[in-house]
Amino acid sequence: MNQLPLQGIRVLDLSWIIAGPTATRFLASMGAEVIKVGSARRPDPSTRGPAFQAYNQSKLYVSLNLSKPEGLELVKRLLAISDVVIENFAAGVIERLGLGNDVVRAARPDIIMVASSGTGHFGPHTDYVAYGSLLQHYTGWNSISGHPNREPVTGGLWADPWVGMELAMVTVASLNNRALAGDGQYVDFSMAEALSACLPEAVLDYQMNDRVKDPMGNRDDWDAPHGVYHCFGSDRWVAIAVTNGSEWAALCGLIGRSDLTSNSKYATAEGRRQFQSELATAITEWTMQHEDIEAMRLLQQAGVPAGPSQDILRVFQDPQLSEAGYFNRVKTRDGEERDLPGLPWRFEDTQAPILTEAPVLGEHNDYIYGELLGLSQGEVAQMVEEQIIY
């Protein structure tokens, strides 16, 4: 049985809201000791709801007031015993707090400092004020989605969770480099670029064909039928993607329309794309007679890629997640048993990942100030009094 791969790594987490905490959640659950730094002076805005519980699983939480010079000294002492420090303030804020890369590196020369901001830490628009939802527009991410001739889509929670996982990836890549080369790293991360990197098709299409393509809803450039079809019940839909001729024949057989298979109009993907709307009518006649889950089962049994379009509550209740061991049942501090989210990977023959409930501010002050920094109870009490530990 292997131990968790990040055991022995200590991460000082100065990040907040979504992207940074998402990254450190991955690191903490795979064995790193993550110390989240917060203060009652300026609480993490995500503390307001259950989301905080998800973003901050498995971490330690220390209260520390960065606006006091003594607080800054405490952070430097924590930096000296950390392998990684991560922050996701707007560009320039960490320097104004007195914790720029040079200060951090003086405290711990081989530290990995991961700095994530909306548009990165240099360049003419470094100071632009950004939220994840707006970055999805700026980066073109939203431009490839939606319906032609309608307003751009404005939903989609993508920027922060995607950036969170990529930050975890580049952090561990930097740890690997340190293990090989011995030196630390300053990582200048741009959320905007992380999103723009998700559009290679559109970027290449623009250069190859001098065109900016309209979004196409659920349709595909190549495969057809490719869409969602109304099922029995209100706002219930099953997604179906036919990717080759045998899946096409299987679909026609299942819906009792083998006549379509033999119609040469529909023999190729190109033909099926051209007549997609009339095929949708034929498919919907069948799907309307079935509940979405049943439609998925029948289609999958026939060998056709299919699945229901679910809202988040139905995802939470999806038997695939519970039976594949995705959730972790935890007794939370309000005394309830709850299924908390897990990780998208399984390391076989390895210790189970650590997926505990999120901490509360200051919960681990005794361990961090007492055991790690060796402060006496009197010293701690004094700093609590002076709102340094706050």
Place this chain on the structure above:
Amino acid sequence: MGPFPSDLLHTEKSGLFLALNANKYGVTLDLSSSEGAESFRKLAATADIVIENPPPISLEELGLGYESLQQINPGLILTSITPFGRRGPYKDFKATDLILYHMSGHAHGLLGAVKDPDKDPPIRAGGHQAEFVGGLAAATATMMALYGKQMNGQGSQINVSSFEAMVTQLISGLANSAWGRPAPPRDLAMVEEAAIGGMVGAIGGILPCNDGYVAISPREDAQWERWLVVMGNPTWSTDDRYSTRDVRQKNSPSLWKLLSDWSINYSKHEIARLGQEQRVPCFPVNTVLDLMSDEHLAHREFFVEMDHPEAGTLKYPGAAYKLSNSDLPLTARPAPLLGQHNQEILEGLNR
């Protein structure tokens, strides 16, 4: 998979392939032949990491699974990316990007609430976002395993589920469910707080411009004050219906009309620049055309250019990060041609 120049299928000119496989070597092996399997074993014996994404066929089914490879390379990391992982009732189900995007809950949020949910179904994001998330999860897990290997010499067998990777993007929604909260409604009539431009619960949305749209979010009172400066302090701004965040949220449909009447006279880049000068969060709604001419991305050298023997000189999205102590080999070589490095790599195995 496309795009292709002039939309003509070509084995060496798929834009997606070129972008995803730049900076790699490429060899061709028939793993179902004994020769091909033998070459694969020799390659795997020297590798730190093997990554596969079945279906249609897995290394296990070819007799080249983890246990067999571990015998020749005990420290090997084998990462398998499958649609649903190796466990659970759907483990053998087929999925594409469309299926994963809808099943995982993402499609329900993308459009926002609509007037008639039975006529206006959920939609997926463009491109291959679900498959990219599966790939990023695999890269992240593999990096972690590599660190474990560097520290302890241990190999790893990792199974990644693209479905779970998509679901993990929505852990905040899962936590809401775990705490008994309902899913956000898709029916506009059921949305309690009026939303402007589709964003519920945060004051922000998109405004029409004379050349497209601009996205704005002056959600805090101080940001709103500065936004009014951008608009030249219009007379209606002192109206009781728009004086606080709460009432602005409540009266957002009429407010949005006033904002739109103003914004339509300007270009999206103009408004974004004026807004950011006042430190109001706002950005143009960009297409790839805007990206390729964006001065900030150009200054940061985000796009990298490579010359490919068949597809020619093209710009590719680079990395989202700059590392102070490592030069990333982002332009080491263009995507390989089919079997381009067979001689260099496979013949080297027999020496």
